Amino acid sequence: MDKSDGADLSRRVWRLLGAYMLRDKWLLFVALLSAIGLSGTGLLSAKIMSDLFDALKVGNAAKLNLYSLAIVGVYVVRWFFVYGEMVYFAEAGQRLGLRLRSAIYTHLQSLSLRFFNKQRTGALMSTINNDVPLLQSSIASLKDLAPAPFQVIGGIAICIWISPKLSLAAMIVIPLMAAIINWLTKQIKGITSRTQDKLSDVNTIMEETLSGIRVIQSFSAEQHEIARFDRENHNAKELFMQSVRRQANLKPSVDVIGAIGISFALWVGGNLVVGHQLSFAHLVYFIGLLNQVAVGLNGLGGAKVTWEQIRAASERILDNVLDVEPDIRSAPDAVSLPEIQGLIEFRNVDFAYVPGTPVLSNISFTMNPGEVVAVVGKTGSGKSTIADLIPRFYDPDAGSVTVDGHDLRAVTVQSLRKHIAIVPQETMLFGGTIRDNIAYGNPDATDEMVEQAARAANAHDFISNPNVLPDGYNTIVGERGKQLSGGQRQRVAIARALIKNPRILILDEATSALDNQSETLVQQALDELMQGRTTLVIAHRLSTVVNADRILVMQNGRIAESGTHAELLRIPDGIYAQLYETQFRWEVETPQVGAPL
Ligand SMILES: Nc1ncnc2c1ncn2[C@@H]1O[C@H](COP(=O)(O)OP(=O)(O)O)[C@@H](O)[C@H]1O
Ligand SMILES: [Mg+2]
Known part of the structure; x- marks a missing residue:
């Protein structure tokens, strides 16, 4: 530096x-x-x-x-x-x-x-x-x-006033002692901090174990983890004892050196007292001052x-x-969007998380108010990234995203996000009651509104079932809502989105982590939620895709094909046609099984 x-x-x-x-x-x-x-x-x-x-x-x-x-x-x-x-x-x-x-x-x-x-x-x-x-x-x-500064300067001045000779003796010995004691203290501190590090290793293993307990138990890896923990645990104890033994060696040395210093001052001072060059009282005073100076x-x-x-x-x-x-923040002259129709346009959008590694290239498409646009494509083709640009989690590197004709960078972030609800693949709930979690996007929501949203989201039944949630809407959901199943959490998320009543909806594989039975319940709730809203749906089920107003087929960050289901199937050797053959067809023939794209 x-x-x-x-x-x-x-x-x-x-x-x-x-x-x-x-x-x-x-x-x-x-x-x-x-x-x-x-x-x-x-x-x-x-x-x-x-x-x-x-x-x-x-x-x-x-x-x-x-x-x-x-x-x-x-x-x-x-x-x-x-x-x-x-x-x-x-x-x-x-x-x-x-x-x-x-x-x-x-x-x-x-x-x-x-x-x-x-x-x-x-x-x-x-x-x-x-x-x-x-x-x-x-x-x-x-x-x-x-x-x-007062202790040192004041102390030394008075010492010199009491006895210049004794002060001179002290001034030779004290800095030497201070240096040695300082050095010893540093050694002790070094050992202590290494012990701290070891202890934090033990903590780290403990943390990993607690958060990964499912994986550990599913692999029956308990014995392995216990052995690993025991090893670190023993190491920490050994290092601690090593540090105690070193300290036990060092600390008396510090005391001995301190005693040598004091004895030396007493010896020189005592000789002065014996020779009537210094009063006994002044010697006591002097020693007291030395202590202050040392502090x-x-x-x-x-x-x-x-x-x-x-x-x-x-x-x-x-x-x-x-x-x-x-x-990402609102420009000083950003406008607020109190009401919107929900017209979204991507124009020539490029985006990269890491400069030089493009994730989206030249993306252009339009979502008219109330339309459903489905995005399909392989994992990593950029589907979620497109979705993240709409609430302005990221800004495009080139091109623009507009809502009702306003560039997102020219509207306040808050007023934009007020109109958008997102149901992600897996929903996280916050500590608090089920009611709080549903009313999250709308603090003014009444109990009736919460229940209405829960009914529309197929969530009311399990919430009001005392065997599932003993306190109903007042049940406190624990850390991230772990005691609810994935499908239940998704339905709470849908109720949360419904109560926000957004113009724009983003569904990012909202049912892909669910089993078939809860998928059906969640899909019904989603259909209800999508009514009349501009919806971007990252889809893995045929039914959603077939009914979409437009389908975007993503490949390596580009829109490779776009159109309705019928149009896309007409493209000879098209990517969508192949997808349909290999994945969706299978789903049509065995309609209970949702095959992820
Ligand atoms: N936060 C991130 N940082 C860096 N790269 C990312 C990040 N998120 C996604 N990517 C990369 O961007 C590409 C597109 O990811 P994503 O939009 O999540 O794809 P999809 O949703 O289609 O599976 C992938 O190559 C992915 O590895
Ligand atoms: Mg994704």
Whole structure:
């Protein structure tokens, strides 16, 4: 990274901190003041102790009383500083976390599918779970940093004033000790973080197992997984013990070096006391100050590490999320579409997910209001991609998609999507009640509307059957609606689409994952849903295709043939004709079996 990049990064980090942390200037100010006050009481009580010893030496009982009381007084004042430091730093840190998480979540909602295709969910989760807490805890470390300059400069100045000779001795020994202790501490930290990594490996296996339990059990691979888990589990324990043993070796060394330092200062100071060059009280004071200086130096030493952590965490938060420009968003002069007829036109559309690998080439077709257009073709021929361009999940690289004559890029994304409902191959339900899931697209929906939609979607019967859903519409569906069958979920999705009452409908192989019996129920519901709406149906069943107003036959990202069923069958050696021969005919002869295209 060159210098200008570094400066640029710092500017971005400051922008982030300014926006999310320095907003609480007063809170931080009080917190810092408390931290400084707290270390001030440290210096003060060292001074009082020394004065107390002086009073003892000359046998001054009045002063002894005074100083004893003063020490209590200092600790009472200290109470306020401790409270201020703990509460206000925590409050500032929590507010930072609160705002950042909210900003990240909000921004993620504005990003397009292109972003989510590229970004791994794990990396995004880690930004919220690791980087945000890291920034939060770095605020806490400000409390060691803030008083450090006072502790160090004030402490050293008073030390020199007490005894320049003793200060000189200390100044030679202390930095040396600090360096050794610093080095040892780093070793300990290194081991701890490797142990953390190992533990997160164990977690990863656990996560995989929980989400893939069906596969594991279906392959009877339990023993294999248990062995794998045991191995990592043992490794983690071994590494942990290794780290404890290393720490157990290192920690007493730190203590020994600390003891050497203190003894050295006591030895030099003691000699000065014996030679009447220093009072005993001043020696006590001096040792107290040395301790303060050491704490301060430690705080300053941590500052660089903290700053690096802040920078790295901020950089990830900015790069992974907050600074990602949404590539799909409404133009400033975009118009809102309150009502539409539902006329859709693709004109010479090219599209690629990855530049240089075209997925759609020169796609042109029209869907008149209320028409049903079926798209057929092999897996990977670009059918779903065409469908994704209509709600503007992606923008075409060339050409245009229009609705009622408006280029999609010239209308607000929200007003466009209000008119579109999608029933995908497999539906995901959200945690919440069945009612919430059906009313998802229309928060104003009444109970009657929800039930009406469910009836039209062939869903009311199973929803109101207490053997299937004990609490009916109030049943909470678990994670992604796992306790419902695929066909039941699809019917909930159709009810959800019905209640939205869209002009445009997209069905992407909505019945392909279903068994025959539920397919029939779902197909009936879909027929109801398609009534009078402009519908793009990616079809795998003959009945849907035959009745379509137009059929597009996709091959390698191009429309190879288009027309009605009858027209397409007339093309000699046509792709559609072949498809019909090999797949649909079979379906006609055995009408119960839906053969996927
Ligand atoms: N998110 C994506 N990123 C990169 N390539 C993709 C993505 N989605 C689909 N593709 C590729 O685009 C092509 C068309 O995919 P798709 O439209 O899903 O086909 P279909 O629905 O006809 O099976 C395929 O080659 C597929 O691998
Ligand atoms: Mg598809």
